[in-house]
Amino acid sequence: MVQQDSRTVAIRNILTRLSKRSGLSADRLRTTEIDVAPLLDLPVIQERAQQDGKSPQEAVLPVVTELARQLDPTNRLIADAELSLGLLREKHPAGIDLARLYAADLGERREYLTAQWRSLHEAIGAESIPDAPSVRSLRATPERRAFTALAGRLAAASTYSLSNYRFTPEPKVRIALPDSPSHPGVVTVIGSAVIDHIYRVHNIPSAGKSTPGNFEVHAGGKGLNRAVAAARLGLRVRLVSAVGDDDAGRHILNYLAAENIDTDLVTVVPEAQTNVTAVMITSTGVSSKIGCEDDRLWQGAHDMRDPRLRDELESSDAILLTFEQPADAIRRVLAAVRGMTHPPALVVHPSPPVESPQYLYEYLDAVDYLVGTPWELHRMMPVGSAAGPDDAQRLLSLGVRAVCLTDGFRCTVRSADVNADISDFPVALEDSPGAAAAFSAALAYQLVTARRPADEPAFRWATAAMVATQSFGDIPNAMPSIRDIDRIIQLAGERPAGA
Template identity: 50%
Template sequence: MNSRDRGVLTIIGDSVVDHIYRTDRLPAEGVPARGRFEEHFGGKGLNRAVAAARLGLDVRLISAVGDDVAGRRIIRCLRREGVDTELVKIVPGETTPVVALIVASSGFTGIIQDGEDAVRLSRDDLRSAAARSAITSSDAVLLTFAPPIAVIEQAMAVVRTAHERPRLLVQATPQTDSPQYLTKHLSRIDYLIGTRRELCELVADPGRDSETPTADFDSEVAPQLLAHGVGCVCAVEGFECSVRSAELNLDVPRSLAAVLSDSPGAYAAFAAALAYRMVSSGRPADRGDFEWATAAMAATQSFGDIPAAMPTAGEVDRIARLPAVSDTPD
């Protein structure tokens, strides 16, 4: 089976070292919490690349790592998972970024990002012939907000130049500091995925008080994003999914298999699973595809190594056959 038979997905995002602190509860000032520490590889790009490769897609990752032991180990890890690493940039003389994840027993995750910007993709990285070819020849492109705004804009511009334009999935995570710069690009997005808060930030007044409650998804956020030209808006959190587009008004409840309130790898699994279903079928996503992607989230309920928690297609199939919470008898 060659790569075109499996379908090609190019992912743009970060690759980092995750320091995971598992705790019974989030610590408060002056009140310590009990827990333990683990170190694994992760990142918005790496997690989604591993998730998509586990499902059977031919995956290319555009990312950056440091010129250190961790960076080289990340590349070896990706290759073992079957991810193409030719476009993973190694930054000379720099160390691979570290991200701290504090995971409570409920599955809720708090994140502390590395403040250094030395190991990042640049606009020029996406202007290279190899990167442009990878993006424009893909069946789909999955873009996260981990790279700088200039890189996100360049990625969207390259997608637009493709002779047969790949479907563009954008996961609005992590929240970007300047979402207003992306408004003019929203019409290029086929599927926009995020939590309700992340999606709200894309249409929020930049001068609003940060304490202002999140706008209502159905009456304000989704209609505004669709009016800006987004093809489909997907609000994903708590192992549930709400989909709004010209064709779909869909709410997918959590599966019976979801026993936690959340898990660190759930959103990566959802995006990869949705891309897999679309690339495999060659058509736009329908109700069944969103239900399958929602089932993929429930398969990630692990507090440890996030990439290792990414499910195979068989595991997702098993969960997808279970009834949803709303389908169970009273």
């Protein structure tokens, strides 16, 4: 299960108690006997109050309403009705009695919510609709889950006190439910979780030059981005990573909790600082990065020889591995998967490149799918090798089952069974920094749902996931849903021949 810090639990309990009677309002916060100080003291509430020139009590409702809009449909409906937020007042759905949905009594709101469960989900465009709970069962797990998700977002929208930068609230959350039987499979992601400093610029300046731009701070990292992308597709996801015992690390854990990503294997390393990456992104989507890393993080992370970690890997349906950890740890992961009787599908992104890739060659027969840009895949060749179109064949000869070259929003696949060049999707940008994560997660989704090796349509769907990420910077929240990817597939199918 996802770990929850004490602040998230405290905020959840406050929201649960505030749902009683007529719901959440500034007057209720002023007059309630509930200790609401932990809610009013949240940085996002204090900043909103200062920005709007209002009291913290007056700032709570607009902040909670904004974050509630970003929950998955079921959690959003529960939070909306029980706190009487009024999210459906702007566009009144036909057939919905808003007077009953936002009644002055919580009991009446619960009754109407359960009675109109399917109609309300359909009204907000839910892709899947769980069975309607009874009023009694609604008061147990569904309410707790909804208020935990909302509290996690409130806690995650916090101040980055190390450098006085504000973490902007992460939009468009699509929460996966870890204990839902509808999950098609379990994916374990091994990679970094960092803080991304996002600089949106017109162009990346050359030496001695400057350029105007905008700046934001978000959770990120190759591992975290893949974990979020897989969770957005409805998979059960756990992340193997490490963060520092600092505000940035706590922000990342809160963000992962809000996404319902299992963080039991995310190590908090004492006295280490969470890694930071500066990302410059141009108006065409091209990016450049600067990594600031604390070597103590991976040294204090989970040892791949730990039997518990090996058991978690073996119980996965798919593993997504990046090369962000030390080479010894990479070798141990590959060796562990190679030695399993029934290994999960292994999708590897060899980034950042390792200095001596030949030391990994004896384990490459454990790799089902090697995914990377032409430059990243060429760096898997011995130093001094000439780049060329035969790099994919060389990697196949070393035991890799399929090589996927991703370049912009195009994909070339080479394997014993598939020989495909996928480049016919309409795009607006040259590149997107979240594309690689979306491809790997979408490929994992195809593998665990189909329960067979990927065919050309599976690679095409994963390529469409890259196209669906076209974004200027907020990488994890650019990760697409199933509906987003299907829409790209449909648009490509509607294009005239040769367009």
